[in-house]
Amino acid sequence: MRKLSLAVALLVAPTLAQAWPWSQDMANVISIKPGESVDSKQAGMQPFPSRSVPVKGTTVFVKDMDAARNMANPVAANEQSVAQGEQLYNIYCTPCHGQSGTGDGLVGAKLIMTPWNLTNSNDMHTWDPKEYPDGYIFGYMAMGGAVMPSYANDLSPTERWHVVNYVRKVLQKAQPATAAAQAK
Template identity: 70%
Template sequence: MKKLSLAITLLLAPTFAQAWPWSQDMVNQVSIKPQESVDAANPGMAQFPKRSQPVAGTTVNVKDLDAAKKMANPIAADEASVAKGRRLYEIYCTPCHGKSGAGDGLVGTKLPYKPWNLTSSNDVHPWDSKDYPDGYIFGVMSLGLAVMPSYANDLTATERWHVVNYIRKVMQKGPAVTAAAQSK
């Protein structure tokens, strides 16, 4: 009987040990939790400093594709922009759209809908800049479309414009429509 009592006590001992005060020390420490004010009299998230400014190129709020169509490309389609766009395209777009941009990437072939052919050699989307301005391509990258996810969290606004310049100049072999050209 003593052996049975000892065995039960040893089996239950860890259960009782969890009730000791030291088992909760990490949770109840003095610290500031995320979005918690340091001032108990003014609870809530701390305000941004009065003269703070958002970092340029980090975010662009796009309501929908119609609003995006009206956006002008602020990045000149020079060699540096196209080179940056090529590098980013190869990282983010090639899996679905393929290296050539024809929608034949390794991942794209497994999707229920074939990714858009981004080249000028297709009948479905002729990529006329009046129907599909640079802002539209930017908006699709920002918001996503059908099975394409949004890349707004992965690419900064500036990086997305570089990709637009690469698609326009290299894949579609035409001029990217810059802000100056759109305003004429």
């Protein structure tokens, strides 16, 4: 008799287990389920987080490199902007341009072309803002180069200006590029 009841208990155990609430706990956490909405006006149509879906057209927001060059930097290079720029630079640019900005990143070393030097020790050209204005750096991020990929989809225009501010204020040390070049 005891054996029989044990057998019965074992048989129904999985069924009971399925019925117990803990088996559904993971599914019943407080969260938005597919087809549910946080917006009562659009029940079942919750908005996607911004920039999580493809957008129509281009995200470059600038026609070409010439147009980019002529853009004035609308973001003040204050402490906050430079700090945000640093964070973004460390994520998106260091693999190639390196923490120093000279182009000594680990990924950059594997490319067919060494990433160019973003600091004042660039021997191809100085970073004189008259010849290479903020818009040039902004445009390079938007459009990329021959080897460098475009960061238009990763960095919003405002984020790109933050990176520009970081490059200018920290990597190029805020000193006039021409003065640095003359000092050489």
